Amino acid sequence: MTSTPGSAVPTAATTPRPPEQAVREGRFSPAERWAHGATAALMLLCIASAACLYIPALAQLVGRRALVVTVHEWTGLLLPVPLLAALASRALRADLRRLDRFGPHDRHWLRAALRRERRPRPQGKFNAGQKLYAAWIAGAVLVMLGTGLLMWFTGLAPLAVRTGATFVHDWLALAVAIVVAGHIGMALSMWSQRSAMRQYPEMRQLPESGRDFKDPA
Amino acid sequence: MNPTPPDGVRDRSDDVRDGSEDVRDRSDDASGAPVGRRVVLGMLGLGAAGVAAAPLLQRGVEALARQDPTGLTDVLPAGGTFRYYSVTASVPSKNDRTYRLRVDGLVDRPSTYTLAGLRAEPQTRIVRDVQCVTGWRVPETPFEGVRLSRLLDAAGVRPEARAVRFTCFxxxxxxxxxxxxxxxxxxxxxxxxxxxxxxHEHGGPVRLYVAPMYFYKSAKWLSGITVTEDVRPGYWEERGYDVDAWVGRSNGRDDAPTT
Incomplete structure (x- = not known):
């Protein structure tokens, strides 16, 4: 029997964890966390190496073109691998299904987001913005992979197709960099909101309060 | 019949810990239109359309970039300007005092030129497009310097020589x-x-300029000219590029020739 120093009787129950902690631990499985971490690392390396190849000031600073090209090619090629490997996880497949399907509440969420309404918006595990981001970045990575392979293996397609692939690769890279920066920015702001709310327990449930929204339809 | 949990937080802790979906999530998220899939397929379609429409779009972008007074388009993928490529981490700077160009190999009179020495030779100015093998092209770019043939003649090329190798500082x-x-x-x-x-960024103070070939032949930071018996592949040529790099007739490209 354990006892708490300074108390005469054994403690009856362990101290419950703060609920926020429990929510955060249960939200994603280890496989999903691993896949997200690996994808994030590859994506950041891929974008950083792209910047060093493309932006003149960085290219002059870093040089080492053959090495940077190799880093860029391989991080790009490996980018989908963590997600594909983690498809073995049931939790990840379940979350992919959630991300794929848009219910009526997602339309409400998007409409409210476009109107910049500040009150809580209806959502399930993922909000409609997160769903759109996931689908867009998945499609963008596939397009970058396809156009990148056409540029890498020059024998694959005639020159006109390669020039077109370069054009799409260049412009979509810019879009991906902006969107990924937005994704990181949102995550950071959500994280700082959460830590702010840990100091005010009575507000803790505010961002999830739309979760029980039921569409009348 | 789905029993709906009374509040939005209670069930979160056992949400998807090991893949078991809770009932509310299924009714909430896992039904409905597969919009995510459509977005992915839409992106693939847009990507393919972009590849097909690229020549048209590229012309439009370049036209816009030429009229842009803000310089903003310099950082956008607009094309029509030089891009900086270097294969090493850093390149030393050379100036009037420190720069030397060595001409040696199968020649009768090996020699070393200073910048002043090169400037004292007759200068030739050539204005042609620059075409990079990666696709960018810069129109009507003037280059000026000493004809390579003049330096070779001054050194006296021996009869058994067949090629020239260039090295860089x-x-x-x-x-x-x-x-x-x-x-x-x-x-x-x-x-x-x-x-x-x-x-310096463009390969100064002295670079090679080979007008009819892709720009990787125009070696930057030129420091050595060695006459040899046969052609030795250069840096990018050991990495798969063509040695005879005529614009429009090599590297699987059909760009308009620059000469």
Whole structure:
């Protein structure tokens, strides 16, 4: 029997964890966390190496073109691998299904987001913005992979197709960099909101309060 | 019948810990239109359409970039300007005092030129498009310098020589030409580019300029010219690029020739 120093009787129950902690631990499985971490690392390396190849000031600073090209090619090629490997996880497949399907509440969420309404918006595990981001970045990575392979293996397609692939690769890279920066920015702001709310327990449930929204339809 | 949990937080802790979906999530998220899939497929379709429409879009973007007074388009993928490529981490700067160009190999009179020495030779100015093998092209770019053939003649090329190898003071880059290519009168040891001394970023103070070939043949930071018996592949050529790099007739490309 354990006892708490300074108390005469054994403690009856362990101290419950703060609920926020429990929510955060249960939200994603280890496989999903691993896949997200690996994808994030590859994506950041891929974008950083792209910047060093493309932006003149960085290219002059870093040089080492053959090495940077190799880093860029391989991080790009490996980018989908963590997600594909983690498809073995049931939790990840379940979350992919959630991300794929848009219910009526997602339309409400998007409409409210476009109107910049500040009150809580209806959502399930993922909000409609997160769903759109996931689908867009998945499609963008596939397009970058396809156009990148056409540029890498020059024998694959005639020159006109390669020039077109370069054009799409260049412009979509810019879009991906902006969107990924937005994704990181949102995550950071959500994280700082959460830590702010840990100091005010009575507000803790505010961002999830739309979760029980039921569409009348 | 789905029993709905009374509040939005209670069930979160056992949400998907090991893949078991709770009932509310299924009714909430896992039904409905597969919009995510459509977005992914839409992106693939847009990507393919972009590849097909690229020539048209590219022309539009370049036209816009030419009229842009803000300089904003310099950082956008607009094309029509030089891009900086270096194969090493850093390249030393050379100036009037420190720069030397060595001409040696199968020659009767090996020699070393200073910048002043090169400037004292007759200068030739050539204005042609620059075409990079990665696709970008810069129209009507003036280069000015000494004809390579003049330096070769001054050194006295021996009869058994067939090729010329170029080395650079970045310590890594190299290039090669056959003797016949090297003697063309549009091959320069360039001191000026765009009517200014060749800047360090562009390979200054002295770079090679091979007008009829893809721009990787125009080695930057030129420091050595060695006459050899046969062509030795240069830096990018060991990495798969063509040695005979005629614009429009090599590297699987059909760009308009630059000469």
């Amino acid at each position: 970045d310590g890594a880059y190299s290039e090669s030409l056959t003797l016949e290519q090297a003697r063309r009168d549009d091959v320069l040891v360039a001191l000026r580019m765009q009517d200014k001394p060749v800047s």
